[in-house]
Amino acid sequence: MDFDLEELVNVEQTFYEEGYKDGFAHGRIHGSIEGRALGREKGFEMWEELGFYEGFAMLWQVILSQRGTADDRAAQHIRQLLALLAQFPRVNPSATDPTELDIPKLFRQIRSRYKALCAALGVQPTLRAGAPSATAEDSDPAIDLADAPSGGSKSVWPVQPAANARAGAQLSF
Amino acid sequence: MEDEEIWQEGPQSVQDAEWAKLSSGFTNAGYREGITAGKESALQAGFDEGFAQVGVPIGRQLGILRGIATALLSSLQTSVTASQNTVSVDEVRAITSQLGSIRFSDIAPPDLEAVRHAREHLGDRRLEEADEMEMPVPEEVQGKRAIESLEDMLAQMGGGAAATAKRPSMDDVNELQKRLLAVCGQMGLSLQWN
Numbered sequence: 001m002d003f004d005l006e007e008l009v010n011v012e013q014t015f016y017e018e019g020y021k022d023g024f025a026h027g028r029i030h031g032s033i034e035g036r037a038l039g040r041e042k043g044f045e046m047w048e049e050l051g052f053y054e055g056f057a058m059l060w061q062v063i064l065s066q067r068g069t070a071d072d073r074a075a076q077h078i079r080q081l082l083a084l085l086a087q088f089p090r091v092n093p094s095a096t097d098p099t100e101l102d103i104p105k106l107f108r109q110i111r112s113r114y115k116a117l118c119a120a121l122g123v124q125p126t127l128r129a130g131a132p133s134a135t136a137e138d139s140d141p142a143i144d145l146a147d148a149p150s151g152g153s154k155s156v157w158p159v160q161p162a163a164n165a166r167a168g169a170q171l172s173f
Numbered sequence: 174m175e176d177e178e179i180w181q182e183g184p185q186s187v188q189d190a191e192w193a194k195l196s197s198g199f200t201n202a203g204y205r206e207g208i209t210a211g212k213e214s215a216l217q218a219g220f221d222e223g224f225a226q227v228g229v230p231i232g233r234q235l236g237i238l239r240g241i242a243t244a245l246l247s248s249l250q251t252s253v254t255a256s257q258n259t260v261s262v263d264e265v266r267a268i269t270s271q272l273g274s275i276r277f278s279d280i281a282p283p284d285l286e287a288v289r290h291a292r293e294h295l296g297d298r299r300l301e302e303a304d305e306m307e308m309p310v311p312e313e314v315q316g317k318r319a320i321e322s323l324e325d326m327l328a329q330m331g332g333g334a335a336a337t338a339k340r341p342s343m344d345d346v347n348e349l350q351k352r353l354l355a356v357c358g359q360m361g362l363s364l365q366w367n
Contacts, residue, residue: 023209033284
């Protein structure tokens with residue numbers, strides 16, 4: 001029988017590939033589970049805040065029209081706030097199309113419009129609508145965004161796995 | 174050659190052992206690299222799915238309810254005709270405070286694939302080994318859970334028996350939504366959103 005070195009190398013390769021295939025399949029399951037867990041949290045966090053502004057604006061809109069003051073300054077803020085909210089994506093834009101949507105800017109505009117509305121109504125703004133435990137800076141996407149040099153990146157919420165232990169931080173833009 | 178002889182004439186057991194060592198060594202190395210590559214290949218799609226299908230709709234529903242409740246409360250408090258609204262104010266306060274205590278972890282549906290996969294891991298030694306180098310709950314999520322359990326602990330220390338009540342569920346959210354819209358109805362405010 002001949003001892004064929006090349007065949008042995010092929011055998012190594014075959015074993016490796018077999019393992020790789022199984023590992024890859026298993027890794028995909030974990031990747032999608034972990035990705036979903038992160039995506040859920042992020043989507044909830046953002047839209048809980050945005051939804052708060054939306055509900056707030058919708059209710060004041062009906063109150064103002066009931067009072068017959070539907071065209072004063074507050075009502076205008078409401079219309080603009082609702083228009084901004086309607087622009088805000090409900091899917092991660094990286095998954096759809098790489099439009100020129102400036103998420104951080106939109107977020108900032110929404111927040112300041114909300115504050116302006118509160119001032120016009122003479123009520124105290126509630127910042128950080130839900131989440132009682134987090135400090136404003138911790139979970140404020142607009143602030144995260146301001147810190148990050150966002151030039152060039154195509155996907156709005158890219159996942160940059162493994163390389164960085166704080167993968168979660170990467171997800172917040 | 175000596176090496177050759179081991180392969181050709183050595184006792185079967187030596188051959189088998191060498192063979193098994195060789196095969197499992199390369200298979201494991203492949204498995205390890207495969208798992209990392211597989212994970213990375215699926216992460217973004219998973220993120221987008223969780224974002225759009227679970228996080229956003231649930232967050233938005235809860236956020237809208239909280240926004241409505243807050244706006245109602247402030248309008249009732251600044252209203253000139255406040256005297257006739259005392260019942261509503263108390264009701265809206267109660268709703269607001271209950272909405273405020275709801276966490277995403279209370280109302281998020283379970284990730285069925287995660288549940289199923291965790292069960293598979295229980296029976297499989299190879300998967301368990303893989304787990305050791307693997308990722309359990311993402312760090313960011315873990316941190317949030319830790320804070321929540323701390324909150325629970327503090328609540329129990331302060332509140333005694335009442336604080337040990339069970340966590341709210343999606344049914345509670347829907348119930349609070351009904352109550353909130355009922356108050357709106359009483360005030361002649363009709364609201365709808367999709």
